[in-house]
Amino acid sequence: MRINNFKVGERGLNRFFGPLEAKIMDILWARPGSSIREVQAALEKDKDVNFNTVMTVMNRLVDKGLLGKTQKGRTSLYQPVQSKEEFMNNQSKELSHELVDEFGALALNHMLDALEEADSSLIERLEQKIKQWKKDSN
Known part of the structure; x- marks a missing residue:
């Protein structure tokens, strides 16, 4: 939805x-x-x-x-029809896709800038996600 x-x-x-x-x-x-x-x-x-x-x-x-x-x-x-976690996950995914579709690199740069305020575990999960993404695309 x-x-x-x-x-x-x-x-x-x-x-x-x-x-x-x-x-x-x-x-x-x-x-x-x-x-x-x-x-x-x-x-x-x-x-x-x-x-x-x-x-x-x-x-x-x-x-x-x-x-x-x-x-x-x-x-x-x-x-x-969805748990709160499923709802928030789906909405954040949809919003992220729309931001990247419309603003491309600008949106990604701003998201990376926001990581300066994030805790280290979030940055670590992002690094793991990037490693997996690179591995899967080869």
Whole structure:
């Protein structure tokens, strides 16, 4: 699934979702198979959120292909179609490909510059990835 709106100035899930969508996804990643009522109850810790608003947002997330919906009697249960890790991996991969496609060497140079602030284990994993890539391309 492709998220069309990436917000540069935001952090975490808010880069991909609106604030309420992000909270709902976090709740469902923690408790897959929850009902609208259960999600609404979890949201009330933050602020009072209308049942119909939660239902609308959750059904839009189903329409976007981010949530699956099953019936248990008269109750709809919702679960993410991907784990949070899979979602973040797929989105970062998609974003990286788009940056390289559009900006080429500039994007790669900026990514390498960002490594100056990264921990040494990330740099080591990158070195291993490059070695493997060179080995596979020969």
